[in-house]
Amino acid sequence: MATQVSQPNKDDGIALLLANIASKQCKRSYDTLFREVAPRLLNLARKQFVDESLALEMVQETMLKLWLKAGLYDASKGNAMTWIFSVSRNVKFDLMRKGKHQQSWVQGDDLWPILTEEEDSDKISSEDQELVSNELKELIERLPEEQADIVRRVYLHGESQQQVSEILNLPLGTVKSRLRLALKKMKEVLDD
Structure with missing residues (x-):
């Protein structure tokens, strides 16, 4: 054995x-x-x-x-x-x-x-993948849903901001603003 x-x-x-x-x-x-x-x-x-x-x-x-x-x-x-x-x-x-x-x-x-x-x-070990996935999910879950959805689409699914704008029928500026606010909130959580 x-x-x-x-x-x-x-x-x-x-x-x-x-x-x-x-x-x-x-x-x-x-x-x-x-x-x-x-x-x-x-x-x-x-x-x-x-x-x-x-x-x-x-x-x-x-x-x-x-x-x-x-x-x-x-x-x-x-x-x-x-x-x-x-x-x-x-x-x-x-x-x-x-x-x-x-x-x-x-x-x-x-x-x-x-x-x-x-x-x-x-x-990559399953423990490592699970650890990172769980931490990322926790960060995204703390965001308002409209910001979380954009973060998932851009950074997890690889969609461009323009594509997200078209899919969600939102102005490109709104997508960019929500993404910027989401990243700022995620950084604040990580810095704590």
């Missing part, structure tokens, strides 16, 4: 990597963290963004934030993967707010190891 590695031990390893990055700026720990976490984040980002370049941008920005802010992780407040997914979620909302998705990031070639073919970047 095969023994399965328990999730807490795996999370303890990720927490230790974050601690090494925070205390020593350890590139070896970062490389290990990257290889463990980036494929999961990339698969998740591909499900959230229609555009592959935006998915890659979200992962890159998240990994950069993990390098810069690893010291903010507090194991007493939750497990490491939950914290990493929260960082990723905040990056996603930052990208959504930007709207223009400009490539103005810090050059991070030394922080962005190349994923090898043998790594399975298309798999």
Whole structure:
């Protein structure tokens, strides 16, 4: 009978990597963290963004934030993967707010190891998917229905604002205003 590695031990390893990055700026720990976490984040980002370049941008920005802010992780407040997914979620909302998705990031070639073919970047654990899905659903459920519907259509279904305007028979300006207000409310909830 095969023994399965328990999730807490795996999370303890990720927490230790974050601690090494925070205390020593350890590139070896970062490389290990990257290889463990980036494929999961990339698969998740591909499900959230229609555009592959935006998915890659979200992962890159998240990994950069993990390098810069690893010291903010507090194991007493939750497990490491939950914290990493929260960082990723905040990056996603930052990208959504930007709207223009400009490539103005810090050059991070030394922080962005190349994923090898043998790594399975298309798999995401069901626990990770469920965690992110539940958090996103909770955020959207807090919105007024007319804003929630627009957020779902634009960011989950990949419809353009113009398409949403036509489908809902609303002026484009109204769609943009509701979307902007929804993102602002979601950010306020995340910042609390």
